[in-house]
Amino acid sequence: MFDRSHKQPSGRRVGLRARLLLVAAAALAAAGIALGCQATDPSPAGFSVRSNAIVAPNGRRFIVKGAVFPYGTLAGGDAGGAGAANLRQAPATFRRLTALGFNLVRVFTEVQPPSSPRRDVLRRIVREARSSGLVVEISTAGADPAASVPWLRYLARTYRSDPYVWVQPANEPGCTGGPPPAGCLDWSAWQRGQSQLIAAIRSEGMRSPIVLNTPNYSSDLSKVDQYPLHDRNVVYGAHAYANNLTAVGAPERALYTGLWAGLAGRHAVIVDEVGNFNGPSYPNSSGWASEFMAFTRDWVRQGNGSGAIGFTWHWVDPNTMTGDDGALTAWGHTFVDTFIRQVPAS
Secondary structure (H helix, E strand, O other), rough: OHHHHHEEEOOOEEEOOOOOOOOOOOOOOOOOOOOOOOOOOOOOOOEEEEEEEOOOOOOOOEEEEEEEEEOOOOOOOOOOOHHHHHHHHHHHHHHHHHOOOOOOEEEEEEEEOOOHHHHHHHHHHHHHHOOOOOEEEEEEEEOOOOHHHHHHHHHHHHOOOOOOEEEEOOOOOOOOOOOOHHHOOOOOHHHHHHHHHHHHHHOOOOOOEEEEEOHHHHHHOOOOOOOOOOOOOEEEEEEEEOOOOOOOOOHHHHHHHHHHHHHHHOOOOOEEEEEEOOOOOOOOOHHHHHHHHHHHHHHOOOOOOOOEOOOOOOOOOOOEEEEEOOOOOOHHHHHHHHHHHHOOOO
């Protein structure tokens, strides 16, 4: 939801901004899984979206249990410090994540030009994650749609034969640091831009699910039916941070249901990014984090939500789920103990 793709080495975001919370008028009905609906663009041997579920190659429902890692290596700042350390530790970290019950890593990257050696770094990261049995979601940060098209075509060509690699064409499209620009809230612009990016990916033969963020820092999915993208093999990703909230009571549950959780009765929806910290100007309540992960756990268990991704496994601010010694932080324990260990993977 908040653009952590350009974080300074100090760990503070460029242009911290308040999340715009839209009050839900009413809760949307949540439905169970219906696996009999035919999806478009699925790989016959890969993942597909059927009704509101992600279906794995084995035909069973797939629940995303993910973490952002390695952060800072290809986007996010501090590439030579924490980003480089994360890259060095990646093979061991991927094995640890698998052992803990994670099944996906979300890898942030900026658009990398053809001559950049960072393309080789991304290939290395994907190879190492896949060797540990993890699905890889490659998330492109900080680029406008036109600039992203050649890059996304490259990613699609490179990974179209591996259904365990998914692409997210734009992290929080149209949203930048500071007060949200008009494009951050423009659903028509979002529809045009995302349609262009989806077409670029599909034109290269990539058939695996595409993970999409929406306007308002992806805190609001409520208009996806009004602005359809005509590709049913997509997963919508909601972003959530506490900001000024300190709990998840009935008003907050109604809010989240209206903004994104209720959409999971008709679409495959995940919490694509949830963190414990959004800058020092907010309370960043640990109580909210614990209650939000319990809400998300129950949402998934009830057959609606398709999973969650924690931000971030190792970093330089309070969002880190592990310390420099590798031990789980309080936020790491909340995510692992409340969600990862209590939600089945399929």
